[in-house]
Amino acid sequence: MDETHLYNLTFIGAGNVATHLSQALSQHHCCIRQVFSRTEESARELAGRLHAAFTTRLDEIDAGSDLYIVSIKDSALNEVLPALTRRNPDALFVHTAGSVPMSIWNGLARRHGVIYPMQTFSKQRDVDFTTTPFFIEANSEEDTRLLMQLAQRLSEKVYEASSEQRKYLHISAVFACNFANHMYAVCHHLLSEHGLPFESMLPLIEETTRKIHYLTPEEAQTGPARRNDCNIMEDHLHMLESEPELAEIYRNISRNIRAYAEKTKKSNP
Amino acid sequence: MDETHLYNLTFIGAGNVATHLSQALSQHHCCIRQVFSRTEESARELAGRLHAAFTTRLDEIDAGSDLYIVSIKDSALNEVLPALTRRNPDALFVHTAGSVPMSIWNGLARRHGVIYPMQTFSKQRDVDFTTTPFFIEANSEEDTRLLMQLAQRLSEKVYEASSEQRKYLHISAVFACNFANHMYAVCHHLLSEHGLPFESMLPLIEETTRKIHYLTPEEAQTGPARRNDCNIMEDHLHMLESEPELAEIYRNISRNIRAYAEKTKKSNP
Structure with a gap:
C-alpha cells in the first residue's frame, strides 16, 4: 500500500x-x-x-x-x-x-x-x-x-x-499566540489612554518576534524584570494602581520572568 | 536658527x-x-x-x-x-x-x-x-x-x-515585548517538557504578529478565552496543576481577555 x-x-x-x-x-x-x-x-x-x-x-x-x-x-x-x-x-x-x-x-x-x-x-x-x-x-x-x-x-x-502531545501543543499555542496577542491589546489600551499611536510599537514587536528565530525566548528576554530593576517595576505597579487586574498580571509575569532567569542561571553557572 | x-x-x-x-x-x-x-x-x-x-x-x-x-x-x-x-x-x-x-x-x-x-x-x-x-x-x-x-x-x-507619555510608552513596551516574549518562554517550556520542537510554533507566532498590522489586537484575538470555551479552559488549568504560577497567569490573562471582549461588545453593540 x-x-x-x-x-x-x-x-x-x-x-x-x-x-x-x-x-x-x-x-x-x-x-x-x-x-x-x-x-x-x-x-x-x-x-x-x-x-x-x-x-x-x-x-x-x-x-x-x-x-x-x-x-x-x-x-x-x-x-x-x-x-x-x-x-x-x-x-x-x-x-x-x-x-x-x-x-x-x-x-x-x-x-x-x-x-x-x-x-x-x-x-x-x-x-x-x-x-x-x-x-x-x-x-x-x-x-x-x-x-x-x-x-x-x-x-x-x-x-x-500523540493525542497527549497535541494537547500540549494547543495549550502552548494559547500562551504564544492568544496570550501574546493580549499583551499587544494591553499595550494598545495603555497607549491610547495617553494619546500615543499603537503603530509606533510595531517595529519593536517585530524585532521581538525576529529574535526568537535565533535565540531561545529565555536568552532573548530583556526588560526590568529580567534585569531585576526593582525601582522601575515599583514605578510601573504604581502607574497601574487604577487597574488592579493589570497590576496583578504585571506582578505575576514579572515574578515568573525572575524564576525563569534564576533557573537559567542555575543550569548555566 | x-x-x-x-x-x-x-x-x-x-x-x-x-x-x-x-x-x-x-x-x-x-x-x-x-x-x-x-x-x-x-x-x-x-x-x-x-x-x-x-x-x-x-x-x-x-x-x-x-x-x-x-x-x-x-x-x-x-x-x-x-x-x-x-x-x-x-x-x-x-x-x-x-x-x-x-x-x-x-x-x-x-x-x-x-x-x-x-x-x-x-x-x-x-x-x-x-x-x-x-x-x-x-x-x-x-x-x-x-x-x-x-x-x-x-x-x-x-x-x-511628553515625559509622562514616555513613561507610558515604556510600560506599554514592557507588555508588548518583554511580557509577550515571556509567553514565548512559557510556550518553549511546555513544549520541551513534552518532546515537542519550539520551532514548530514560529509560523503561528509570525502570523499572530502579522495580523496586528491590519487589525487591532482586540479584533485579532482568538482562542478559548475569547470564545469563552469553559471546557477547554478547565482542561488547560487542570494540565497546569503542577505549576500553580502558570495556572495563575493563565487564569488572570483569560479573565482579562474576557473583560476586553465584553468592553468591545458594549462599544460595538
Whole structure:
C-alpha cells in the first residue's frame, strides 16, 4: 500500500480549515470527490471550487473514498462520526482538531487518525502551507506513514504527535499566540489612554518576534524584570494602581520572568 | 536658527544605543566631534569608527559642540550631567532614555530635551532606523523642532512625546515585548517538557504578529478565552496543576481577555 491509496478524498465540513486544506490538497494531486456540510451554501461553494460533488445529508456521503477528512466544530463530532464511519468500514478517517483526542474514533472506525495543521486560519488571508507545521497521529504505523506522506505534499514541517502531545501543543499555542496577542491589546489600551499611536510599537514587536528565530525566548528576554530593576517595576505597579487586574498580571509575569532567569542561571553557572 | 545648528555633536556614552545612533547620524550629515566614555576601550573604538576624538575625562569634554547626546546607564546620570553641562552653557543637551523624565536637566542646562528611539538594540544586529520610532521632547518649541528634524534624518516615524507619555510608552513596551516574549518562554517550556520542537510554533507566532498590522489586537484575538470555551479552559488549568504560577497567569490573562471582549461588545453593540 502506498501514497496513491489516498488519492480519493471526501471532506466533512466546509469551514476555514476545510476550505484551505481541501484546496491545497486538490492542487497537490488529490482528487476531492465530495464535500459534506450541513449548510448547503457552504457545501456548494467549496465543492464548486474543487470541482467536486456535495451533499448536506449524512446518508449520501460518498462510500468510495479512501480518506475522509473531518473539519467540523467539536460539538458536532458526536452526531456526525457514527453515521460517517458506517458509510465505508475500510477507509481511513481523520479529524483536524488540536484539542480532540484520537480516541474519539474508537469503536467507530477500524483505521483512524488525526491531521492537525497548527496555524490560525481566516477567510481573508491565504495560508502558506509550506511552512505550516502538521502534526500526525494514526492507529497503525502504515496509516501514520500514509498521512505523513500526504501532509508532506503540502508542508516541509510534518511531525508525529500523540493525542497527549497535541494537547500540549494547543495549550502552548494559547500562551504564544492568544496570550501574546493580549499583551499587544494591553499595550494598545495603555497607549491610547495617553494619546500615543499603537503603530509606533510595531517595529519593536517585530524585532521581538525576529529574535526568537535565533535565540531561545529565555536568552532573548530583556526588560526590568529580567534585569531585576526593582525601582522601575515599583514605578510601573504604581502607574497601574487604577487597574488592579493589570497590576496583578504585571506582578505575576514579572515574578515568573525572575524564576525563569534564576533557573537559567542555575543550569548555566 | 535651523537644522544646520545641530551639525556638531558630542556623544556621552559608547554603549549599544550610542554606538548605533552615532553611526547613523554620522552617515546623515552630522559631524560627531567627540565620544566620551569612562571605559577607554569603548570610547576609542567608537571614536575610531566615527573618525572622532575621544576622552574618558569629564573636564576634557568638547566645549564647542552644538548638541550633546547622553546615552549612559540611568545610575550614572547624576554624576555626569552637572560636570557635562558646565562645559557649554549655550548648547542643547538631550538624553535617550525611555524611563528618565526631561526634568532631570532642570537647573543644569538652559536648553534641554530627550531623543528616545524605541527599539531593542543589540551588538549582534544592525538597526533599521528608518522604521524605528523616535519620541522627542524639549523645553522650547524651537529645540523641539530642531530635534524632530534631526530624528527625521534617520526615521520616517518621529513623534513628540511628553515625559509622562514616555513613561507610558515604556510600560506599554514592557507588555508588548518583554511580557509577550515571556509567553514565548512559557510556550518553549511546555513544549520541551513534552518532546515537542519550539520551532514548530514560529509560523503561528509570525502570523499572530502579522495580523496586528491590519487589525487591532482586540479584533485579532482568538482562542478559548475569547470564545469563552469553559471546557477547554478547565482542561488547560487542570494540565497546569503542577505549576500553580502558570495556572495563575493563565487564569488572570483569560479573565482579562474576557473583560476586553465584553468592553468591545458594549462599544460595538
